Amino acid sequence: MSKDSKMRATINQKLTEMGERERLKELLRAKLTECGWRDQLKANCKDVIKEKGLEHVTVEDLVVEITPKGRVLVPDSVKKELLQRIRAFLAQHAT
Amino acid sequence: MKMEDMSLLGLDNTKLEALAQDIYSDLVEDSCLGLCFEVHRAVKQGYFFLDDTDQESMKDFEIVDQPGVDIFGQVYNQWKNKECVCPNCNRSIAASRFAPHLEKCLGMGRNSSRIANRRIASSNNVNNKSESDQEDNDDVNDNDWSYGSEKKGENKTINPNSPRRSKSLKHKNGELSNSVNADPYKYNYNTGINYETLGPDELRSLLTTQCGVISEHTKKMCTRSQRCPQHTDEQRRAVRVFLLGPSASSLPDADTMVESDCYDASDGQVLMSRLQWDGSSDISPSDSASSKASTNNSDSKKPKKKKTSLGLNSTGGGGGSGSGGGSTGGGGGSGGGSSSQSSLVGLANRKKKPKLPVPPAPSIYDNLN
Numbered sequence: 001m002s003k004d005s006k007m008r009a010t011i012n013q014k015l016t017e018m019g020e021r022e023r024l025k026e027l028l029r030a031k032l033t034e035c036g037w038r039d040q041l042k043a044n045c046k047d048v049i050k051e052k053g054l055e056h057v058t059v060e061d062l063v064v065e066i067t068p069k070g071r072v073l074v075p076d077s078v079k080k081e082l083l084q085r086i087r088a089f090l091a092q093h094a095t
Numbered sequence: 096m097k098m099e100d101m102s103l104l105g106l107d108n109t110k111l112e113a114l115a116q117d118i119y120s121d122l123v124e125d126s127c128l129g130l131c132f133e134v135h136r137a138v139k140q141g142y143f144f145l146d147d148t149d150q151e152s153m154k155d156f157e158i159v160d161q162p163g164v165d166i167f168g169q170v171y172n173q174w175k176n177k178e179c180v181c182p183n184c185n186r187s188i189a190a191s192r193f194a195p196h197l198e199k200c201l202g203m204g205r206n207s208s209r210i211a212n213r214r215i216a217s218s219n220n221v222n223n224k225s226e227s228d229q230e231d232n233d234d235v236n237d238n239d240w241s242y243g244s245e246k247k248g249e250n251k252t253i254n255p256n257s258p259r260r261s262k263s264l265k266h267k268n269g270e271l272s273n274s275v276n277a278d279p280y281k282y283n284y285n286t287g288i289n290y291e292t293l294g295p296d297e298l299r300s301l302l303t304t305q306c307g308v309i310s311e312h313t314k315k316m317c318t319r320s321q322r323c324p325q326h327t328d329e330q331r332r333a334v335r336v337f338l339l340g341p342s343a344s345s346l347p348d349a350d351t352m353v354e355s356d357c358y359d360a361s362d363g364q365v366l367m368s369r370l371q372w373d374g375s376s377d378i379s380p381s382d383s384a385s386s387k388a389s390t391n392n393s394d395s396k397k398p399k400k401k402k403t404s405l406g407l408n409s410t411g412g413g414g415g416s417g418s419g420g421g422s423t424g425g426g427g428g429s430g431g432g433s434s435s436q437s438s439l440v441g442l443a444n445r446k447k448k449p450k451l452p453v454p455p456a457p458s459i460y461d462n463l464n
Contacts, residue, residue: 004110007110007114008114008117011114021122024118024122025122025125025126028122028123028126029126029129032126041130042134045130045131045134046143049134049138054138057135058135059131059132059135062134062135063127063128063131066127066130066131067124067127067128067131070123070126070127070130071120071123071124074123079119082119082122083119086115086118086119087111087112087115090111090114090115091111094111094114
């Protein structure tokens, strides 16, 4: 499936070059803050920190704990909107 | 289309969808990582927990959700039934009425000077004849505190200063029959003086300070000021001729006019001297407003015309009105000081201030004095 991977690579490249990736990132960040996702996860972080101890918590600890929860907690509306935009981009620029 | 292309497109679609999903999850992971880095840095730098409050404070300031109480736990109408003691008159006043009462009590509000002037005007009248009832008048206006028996009468009394007072009365100017009917509402007692019972000296003193025009209906003299708009100067002169004889038909000259002109400032000074306040300039706007209100009309042009019609006092009148305007502006100090003694006598006179720009006329004033 090298075609796929090539295609993927091309598209990713285009995404980054055109700045669409950054725009999508910003959009996602704004939406997640707006809907309270960030605060939710921060509260989870607090729990992790209290669990592991303030002095010894590492980035890895946090990442391992937080990322799966984060993925799940994204609201559907945000997910849909982002996917829509990505698809639009792909439709426009793929092949 | 070629089969390959179609299949490619078909594959591409699902692949595209998968691709989209991958891109999406990449973005979400980026956000999560960003958050983790932020939190970790905050922890290591020590500012992560800064915006939290300790548990005790949280309990202290918790949102209150009880009925009858706001979210801070304060009772809404806590001050409704409380009573304060007025430092000036030492009466106990309800809290919600305390501020207006203090205004009147100290004589510093918008209405209070008007009421005081009216009271003085009425007491001047009353000294001549009937019993003085000043205390009741004051209490009638001061609705915060009253004797228990007077409560019913209070609300029914027409407030002369309220704008709702019938404007129809104003339009009946110039008719003798209506002038005295208006006055009882204004002064809350039986105004009007029966000229038959007064001696010539009393008549003369009355006529120098008051309008004096005799009403056809009630045969009583108008107790309003010399500049009362309901009567013309001709009427006043006629009354004086009738009462005092043709030789004594002199309407007040420049001196009394000056006195009553500067009455505003001096009156204010008398009231304010207790409180030892600086500057008659603070007082004069309220005084001029009160003088306008107490004469109870809005026509400021009439006095001008009336003054020019007087053969005797045209120059004096012009100077008087000019200096009257000047007295309220700034020259009130000199004029007010000199005639403060006599002004208390001629208290019934309330000059309407014609709407002149304040001329700088302290020099004229000094000449008149």
